[in-house]
Amino acid sequence: MAQKSPIHIVRLDAIHCPDPIFSSSLNHTLTSHLNTPPNDETIIKHLTTPKPANVAITTRIPITEKVLAACPDLKLVAAMAIGIDMIDLAACKKYGVQVCNVPAASNESVAEHAIALFFSLRRQVVRMHGLTVTGAIWPERMSLKDEWGELPGTCREEVVGVFGGGELGGRVANICKALNMKVQFSERKSVSASEVREGRVSFDECIKTSTAFFLTLPLSPETLNMISTEELTNMRSDALIVNVARGGIVNEEALVEALKSRKILGAATDVYVEEPAGLKNSPLVRAANEWSKDTSMSGRLVLSPHLAWWAKSSIQKLRTTVASNIEAWAGGEIKNEVL
Structure with missing residues (x-):
């Protein structure tokens, strides 16, 4: 006007x-x-x-x-x-x-926050912090390496699957590549394997082969519950999921069940179906709260309060x-x- x-x-x-x-x-x-x-x-x-x-x-x-x-x-x-x-x-x-x-x-800060969430999972930062600050467990045992579980790899062994090929996904991919990770961009879920665009892999291949997933795509009718029980079941057991996109792209109830049954290793999110997220309205907050008291589950679900953009x-x-x-x-x- x-x-x-x-x-x-x-x-x-x-x-x-x-x-x-x-x-x-x-x-x-x-x-x-x-x-x-x-x-x-x-x-x-x-x-x-x-x-x-x-x-x-x-x-x-x-x-x-x-x-x-x-x-x-x-x-x-x-x-x-x-x-x-x-x-x-x-x-x-x-x-x-x-x-x-x-x-x-806020793509610059969101991309950096996504990487921070990834390392908090892969290096078990939250869990190791919890064990260390008791002040007793480490001195008593002399080493906490046996609390880690399977011996972790390093960045050069990661196969990163990026869902979302826009500027944010590109920023995340560039950081991952700089850390010597292999990066693959997923095609849309609705696209058949025979019609995958150059520079991408099929959705199913990405789900089955990636060790870490970064979600950087918009929420839409097409992406609602894009990752749910079937996709989580088909992921590697050492897979990590990092969501800095929107709540609802990953089905929250299915994610909690996948973590409980150890179908995947860990997940981190900055976004939720309902926000602000709390004990009353978020299965993710309830699960993380409960697991914070369980040393076998602590740190496998890392949450931040939709502040990846804050910079x-x-x-x-x-x-x-x-x-x-x-x-x-x-x-x-x-x-x-x-x-």
Whole structure:
């Protein structure tokens, strides 16, 4: 839209990051809510009172069809993130609402966090920490090597399977290659073995041959529960899974069962089906909490609270890009358009 009068911008969840850095030339008003309970009624209230929003900024607060129907003045949803799975794109199209995001918002820090999670699993950092800080077990036994289990390999023996061939997957792959790991990019699950693209391996081959998996792909109807009981059963017994993509790509209940039955060696995640994740709503949190008291399971499931993105470079890019997206839209252009 070409701006004629002040646009009203509503920020729904400022708890994650400081507000965008707008140019002084943008004629606007801004209401910034630290957080918004993720129910339609409260979201609608925040977007309509004390005055209707023209632009909504969201990081994780859902924008549903009910919200859009109740907010006729809303014309742009600006995701302060790369992920847009919390926005009903079909409904946005129906109501003529444009959507933009921040491409590669935090890929640098997320890739590094993914590698940190990998090493926390492969080198049993969490478990060894727990055994060491008791202050008694190591002095009593003189060595804790027998607590390790099978003698671990090093990076040159890893076969890394990357699900997601975008910039984030590429960053993870480059770090792995620099550490002398073999890297293979998986083809989409729906693609037959005879139609695999150059530079990729079939989904089934990747599942069966990789020693470590990195998930760096968006959540979509195609990727929902992409890895579940069948895939976990077909993995190597020494396999590790690292998810820095979105909750729901790996079936959480199936993952807990695979770890319990030792079908795979370990898993780490920064993302969950329901967030914030806690004992009441997350099978992963419940399992990790229970296993923290069991030395045979401790450290085999490593969790972080969706903060892989948290870094100076990420914050700067989020603040400047969202501002640029909104300013371009106000001037009749659209940047980083999703819809």
